[in-house]
Amino acid sequence: MLQSLNRLDFILLETLRSLRRHGLMTLASVTTAAAALTMLGFVVVGAMLLDQMSARVLSKFETAAYTASSITPEQLAQLGRQIAALPNVASVQVITREQAWEQQRRTLGYIPYLDKMKNPLTDEVWVKVRDPKQTAQVAALLRRMPGVESVAQPSETLTRALAAAWVLRAVGVAACVVLLLATALITSNAIRLAVFARRREIRIMQLVGATDSFVRMPFLLEGSAHGLLGAILAYLLLSTSLTHGVAFVQHTVPFLPVSLAGTPLGLVYVGLAGAGGGIGAVASAVSVGRFLRA
Amino acid sequence: MIEASGVSVTYAAGVQALVDVNLRISHGEFVFLVGPTGSGKSTFLKLLYREELPTSGRVIVDSVDVAALRRKDVPALRRRIGVVFQDFRLLPDRTAYENVAFALHVTGTPKRQVRARTMDVMERVGIASKARFYPHQLSGGEQQRVSIARALVHAPKLLLADEPTGNLDPDTSWDIMRLLDEINAGGTTVLVATHDKAVVDQMLRRVICLLDGRVVSDVRQGRYASEPQPA
Numbered sequence: 001m002l003q004s005l006n007r008l009d010f011i012l013l014e015t016l017r018s019l020r021r022h023g024l025m026t027l028a029s030v031t032t033a034a035a036a037l038t039m040l041g042f043v044v045v046g047a048m049l050l051d052q053m054s055a056r057v058l059s060k061f062e063t064a065a066y067t068a069s070s071i072t073p074e075q076l077a078q079l080g081r082q083i084a085a086l087p088n089v090a091s092v093q094v095i096t097r098e099q100a101w102e103q104q105r106r107t108l109g110y111i112p113y114l115d116k117m118k119n120p121l122t123d124e125v126w127v128k129v130r131d132p133k134q135t136a137q138v139a140a141l142l143r144r145m146p147g148v149e150s151v152a153q154p155s156e157t158l159t160r161a162l163a164a165a166w167v168l169r170a171v172g173v174a175a176c177v178v179l180l181l182a183t184a185l186i187t188s189n190a191i192r193l194a195v196f197a198r199r200r201e202i203r204i205m206q207l208v209g210a211t212d213s214f215v216r217m218p219f220l221l222e223g224s225a226h227g228l229l230g231a232i233l234a235y236l237l238l239s240t241s242l243t244h245g246v247a248f249v250q251h252t253v254p255f256l257p258v259s260l261a262g263t264p265l266g267l268v269y270v271g272l273a274g275a276g277g278g279i280g281a282v283a284s285a286v287s288v289g290r291f292l293r294a
Numbered sequence: 295m296i297e298a299s300g301v302s303v304t305y306a307a308g309v310q311a312l313v314d315v316n317l318r319i320s321h322g323e324f325v326f327l328v329g330p331t332g333s334g335k336s337t338f339l340k341l342l343y344r345e346e347l348p349t350s351g352r353v354i355v356d357s358v359d360v361a362a363l364r365r366k367d368v369p370a371l372r373r374r375i376g377v378v379f380q381d382f383r384l385l386p387d388r389t390a391y392e393n394v395a396f397a398l399h400v401t402g403t404p405k406r407q408v409r410a411r412t413m414d415v416m417e418r419v420g421i422a423s424k425a426r427f428y429p430h431q432l433s434g435g436e437q438q439r440v441s442i443a444r445a446l447v448h449a450p451k452l453l454l455a456d457e458p459t460g461n462l463d464p465d466t467s468w469d470i471m472r473l474l475d476e477i478n479a480g481g482t483t484v485l486v487a488t489h490d491k492a493v494v495d496q497m498l499r500r501v502i503c504l505l506d507g508r509v510v511s512d513v514r515q516g517r518y519a520s521e522p523q524p525a
Contacts, residue, residue: 010399201385207343209372209448210400212365 014218018194019225026226029183029190033230033280034237036179037272041238043172044271048263049246050169054162063135065142067123068149076123079147083125086141088134093126100124122149180275183230184283191223191284195291202291216288223284227276234276235269295321295452295483296342301351303337303507311337313507315351319485321451324478326494327487328518329504335487338504339454342485343375344368356451373401376445376453376482380460382437384429390440391416391425397444411447419443419473435466442473446482453477455486459493467493491518 019026065083067076073096080094095103101119129138139153195202205215242260249258296319303312312334319325327335340346341353344360353360356374363371384393395412403411416422421439429437438458445453455474459467471493478484488494494501494517501516502509 200383204383204385204396205400206369207372207377207383208397208400208444209369211369214400214402 011214011217011221015221015225018198018218018222021197022190022194025190025193029187029226029280030229030233032179032186033183033227033276034233035230036176036183037231037234037276038237039172039179040176040275041234041268041272043169043176044268045238045242045260045263045265046172047169048268049258049260050162050165052262053258054165063127063129063139063142064152065125065127065145065148066150066152067125067147071123071147075147076125079145080125082145083127083142086138088130088138090128090130092128095124095126097121097123180279183227183276184279187223187226187280188283188287190226191219191287192291194222195219195288199291206292212292215292216285219284219288220281223280223282223287224277225280227278227280228273229276230280231269231273231276234272238269238272239265295319295323295356296485297352297354298338298341299352301338301341301348301353303334303341303346304349310507312341312348315504315507315509317502317509317512319483321483322478322481324475324484324497324499325486326497326499326501326516326518327485327504328489328494328501329510330489333504334507335504336456337507339377339456339485339487342452342454343372343377369401373448374450374452376442376448376450378438378441378445378453378455378458380457382429382434382441382461384437384440384444386429388428389425390421390427390429390432390436390443393429393440394443394447397447401448412443415443415447416440419446433466434462435469438462438466438470439473442470442477446477450482452483452485455484455488457488457490458486459488459490464492471497489518494518 067079071079076094076096080092083089084092097119100121100123104121127138127142129135135153139151142148142151202215242265246258246260296317298315298317301312301315302310304310315334315338327338329335337346341348341360342355344363347361355371358371360371384390385396388396391412394416395408398408398411413422413425416425419439419442421436421443424432424436424440427436429440432440438461442453442458453474458474459470462470467490474484474486475497498515498517500512500514501518503511503513
């Protein structure tokens with residue numbers, strides 16, 4: 001351990017020397033890494049937001065059965081039990097018209113004279129189906145039950161929009177894979193040039209008895225540095241555009257429940273740094289390995 | 295120190311660089327390896343520091359079967375062998391001192407030892423005063439001294455020199471040879487591949503002559519190929 005610490009400053013100096021020497025290739029490799037990691041970041045964060053959104057949207061649009069206002073509390077409880085016994089029903093929540101009104105008044109408290117109004121609501125039974133695909137069937141069953149006045153179910157368009165978003169996500173993942181591969185290739189090429197430029201040094205290192213891992217180390221660090229620098233750029237791009245993008249969406253499409261609050265962004269950035277550094281290290285290991293065995 | 299038995303090296307194109315070479319070189323010897331260009335001198339040296347592998351036969355260096363060595367054990371062998379070349383192979387962007395210290399740095403020598411060991415060996419080969427100079431600021435002889443210092447900095451038991459005076463004028467060549475002789479007097483086995491006739495003839499050391507990859511003569515206190523006789 002002490003010995004490797006001792007080598008560390010030498011290795012770091014060698015890495016810096018090389019980074020400086022190959023400015024243009026370093027630039028190419030760093031910017032590709034940045035592009036790929038930014039894309040990856042968008043896809044990951046996008047998927048997280050999508051997950052959150054669909055969870056919220058779909059749960060909001062659980063199937064609800066509204067009862068006739070003439071129903072008695074006993075009949076309501078009975079209806080609840082009957083619905084719960086239906087096939088494909090996961091859970092049932094019975095909300096009396098008083099409870100519903102109370103909740104409404106709380107959320108809409110800013111409207112004046114609301115508490116002077118007569119309760120316009122009916123009793124509600126919220127039904128969660130086991131599988132979203134069976135929503136329509138369950139809704140049809142509910143409609144035929146005595147005491148049920150109307151049935152609400154998730155809007156088709158919204159469900160479709162979410163499905164389209166998932167397709168978009170798949171496309172994003174594919175684009176990420178392509179970009180990450182490009183990053184690996186360009187970094188590997190950059191390191192190959194760096195290795196080639198230092199071939200005399202490497203040959204002398206080998207001649208005087210440096211181990212392969214010692215020879216490899218500065219290049220691995222250089223490759224990871226490319227990836228990490230790319231990750232830092234990606235972080236800057238991502239954090240600014242996410243903050244602004246989400247603010248924009250919240251402003252223009254206020255009913256869409258988009259928020260970064262529940263997204264582990266820090267974890268995403270750490271992951272990007274790891275991915276960048278890792279890809280860089282692997283790509284350069286391949287390049288140096290080829291040269292060492294040649 | 296060195297033992298080659300039945301060593302042949304055949305390159306891909308079918309060129310035979312060495313053919314059935316059998317040699318023994320004892321610890322502490324000073325040996326010239328002579329012969330015209332392409333006779334296999336460099337190939338033989340390369341076998342010793344495992345830059346090349348024999349196609350057949352066995353090469354033992356300091357009790358190590360070189361061909362059987364695993365890749366990860368090669369660095370340890372190289373640290374026991376110093377190698378010097380005709381073209382010096384110094385790094386142009388580093389000073390003389392840095393070139394010598396490089397060999398210590400890259401083998402993980404503790405930093406506080408590097409300076410003392412580097413200066414010590416540069417002192418020994420008489421180049422300490424030029425420590426801060428870059429290779430292009432040094433004469434050929436001085437550059438070769440730096441490269442010898444680098445080869446010696448690990449205190450090797452064996453020093454290999456491939457045409458060490460090939461780029462030097464006669465006087466400077468002599469200085470370098472005297473230096474190699476001193477190093478040999480200190481106990482290091484020295485093997486010099488050369489076709490510098492004048493040097494070989496005056497040194498009167500063991501001379502092994504190669505011709506077309508074969509050992510054609512091996513003479514104690516020999517001269518440069520006093521007519522290469524088929525062995």
